[in-house]
Amino acid sequence: MIEFTDVHVRLGRRDVLSGITLSLTERRVGVVGANGSGKSTLARLINGLAMPTSGTVTVLGHDTRRHAARIRREVGFLFTDPDAQIVMPTVAEDVAFSLRRKGLSAAEVADRVEQVLSRHGLADHADHPAHQLSGGQKQLLALCSVLVLEPRILIMDEPTTLLDLRHSRVVAELLAELPQQVVVVTHDLGLLDSFDRVLVLDEGRIVADGLPSSAIDHYRKLMS
Amino acid sequence: MIGIYVPGDSLLHHLPAWAKVLGLVVSCTVLVLLGSLAALAGFSAFVAILYVVSGVGFTAAWAQIRPLRWFALVLFVMQFVLMGLDTAVVSTLRIVLAVALAGLVTLTTRFADMMTFFERCFGPLRGVGVDPFRVSLLLSLTVRSVPVISALATRVREAQRARGVSWSMRAFAIPLVVSALRHADALGEALSARGLDD
Numbered sequence: 001m002i003e004f005t006d007v008h009v010r011l012g013r014r015d016v017l018s019g020i021t022l023s024l025t026e027r028r029v030g031v032v033g034a035n036g037s038g039k040s041t042l043a044r045l046i047n048g049l050a051m052p053t054s055g056t057v058t059v060l061g062h063d064t065r066r067h068a069a070r071i072r073r074e075v076g077f078l079f080t081d082p083d084a085q086i087v088m089p090t091v092a093e094d095v096a097f098s099l100r101r102k103g104l105s106a107a108e109v110a111d112r113v114e115q116v117l118s119r120h121g122l123a124d125h126a127d128h129p130a131h132q133l134s135g136g137q138k139q140l141l142a143l144c145s146v147l148v149l150e151p152r153i154l155i156m157d158e159p160t161t162l163l164d165l166r167h168s169r170v171v172a173e174l175l176a177e178l179p180q181q182v183v184v185v186t187h188d189l190g191l192l193d194s195f196d197r198v199l200v201l202d203e204g205r206i207v208a209d210g211l212p213s214s215a216i217d218h219y220r221k222l223m224s
Numbered sequence: 225m226i227g228i229y230v231p232g233d234s235l236l237h238h239l240p241a242w243a244k245v246l247g248l249v250v251s252c253t254v255l256v257l258l259g260s261l262a263a264l265a266g267f268s269a270f271v272a273i274l275y276v277v278s279g280v281g282f283t284a285a286w287a288q289i290r291p292l293r294w295f296a297l298v299l300f301v302m303q304f305v306l307m308g309l310d311t312a313v314v315s316t317l318r319i320v321l322a323v324a325l326a327g328l329v330t331l332t333t334r335f336a337d338m339m340t341f342f343e344r345c346f347g348p349l350r351g352v353g354v355d356p357f358r359v360s361l362l363l364s365l366t367v368r369s370v371p372v373i374s375a376l377a378t379r380v381r382e383a384q385r386a387r388g389v390s391w392s393m394r395a396f397a398i399p400l401v402v403s404a405l406r407h408a409d410a411l412g413e414a415l416s417a418r419g420l421d422d
Contacts, residue, residue, distance in 0.1 A: 047417055049413055049416060049417060069419065072416065072417060072418075072419040073419050076417075077414075077417035079410065079413075079414055079417070081410060083372060083375075083407070084407060084410035084411050084413075084414050085411075085414040085418075086368065087361075087364060087365060087368055087411075087414075087415070088335055088336065088364060088368065089228050089229065089335045089364075089367060089368060090228070090229060090334070090335065093334060093335055093336045096336055097336070097364075098418055100357070101357070101419070101420070127229065127231040129228050129371075130368075131368075131371040131372065131375070145418070146418070149418075149419070
């Protein structure tokens with residue numbers, strides 16, 4: 001459960017988000033909008049990476065302002081550029097790195113890493129240098145590094161922007177199978193077809209909110 | 225340190241990280257103490273045997289020495305001019321063999337094992353406010369940054385070529401520094417998102 005109550009975000013003289021009040025309970029929520037409309041900021045507020053100037057954001061019953069660290073343990077975040085998320089030299093080590101502060105034994109870590117890599121088709125690349133993977137494989141690795149932590153909510157900020165069609169499809173299929181609540185910020189409208197709810201942002205305000213078909217229609221008109 | 229782990233099943237792969245680092249320290253000390261060409265030739269054979277035993281392959285082995293080739297050449301020439309042939313060979317061989325040994329340690333040790341080892345080494349400093357995890361994370365990010373910065377540099381150079389810009393240090397350095405800072409920002413944010421700033 002994610003709740004925004006009269007959230008404003010101001011950066012310098014610019015209102016990035018204005019008066020956002022929302023309750024997100026659906027399993028699949030999409031966020032669309034033009035560049036600079038505030039959609040990435042909205043996503044970052046959920047993970048506690050950004051803080052509201054006024055208003056409150058509550059995730060799983062916790063206020064992000066007071067419990068950001070706790071919320072980050074429950075809310076995974078996937079960024080657009082996987083290169084910025086990969087920390088360790090090899091694939092398996094990067095996934096294992098996420099578990100470093102979990103107090104698990106080496107055997108448990110190896111087991112969870114093996115499971116997540118197998119599930120997402122990267123088991124054969126476990127010992128490969130991470131920087132030599134293709135863009136799509138890097139994004140999958142970044143996703144594995146988030147999913148190994150078993151987050152209850154997953155936020156994805158333009159996860160397919162840097163991917164080719166084939167890898168975009170892989171991410172879309174994977175997304176459909178995830179048991180978590182997922183909030184996806186995207187320009188890839190096809191990704192949202194099967195979603196439960198889509199929000200359209202324009203100049204920091206929600207201008208449409210509903211099923212994908214109606215919300216995306218509204219967005220297309222807004223952009224034309 | 226930029227040599228990356230080559231999976232394998234050799235004796236060296238199975239040795240714990242601390243044993244390999246200790247071995248490296250002892251070997252480098254011995255290397256400094258060896259003064260004769262014959263002894264250094266023997267040591268070179270020892271290093272070559274270690275590489276063969278490790279099974280990392282010639283390409284990986286050469287990749288450890290290759291970046292050193294111009295430095296080694298300059299060092300050799302300077303030593304030759306100032307001190308003579310014997311000293312030039314001995315000094316240059318010492319440096320090359322030390323780098324080859326260090327490379328062998330990184331090629332046969334998973335980085336995570338190395339991080340765990342460094343965390344243990346820095347453990348006693350916890351009392352004076354040093355966080356061993358952060359120190360090993362810093363080390364990891366340094367190693368990880370090498371291919372990233374290299375890719376950024378290639379991208380900047382290609383963008384310049386596409387615009388027909390001839391070589392200019394200023395035109396190269398400014399976008400590279402800006403890109404590197406942006407990457408550092410994004411990386412910091414990604415680490416926070418993974419809960420590593422607690």
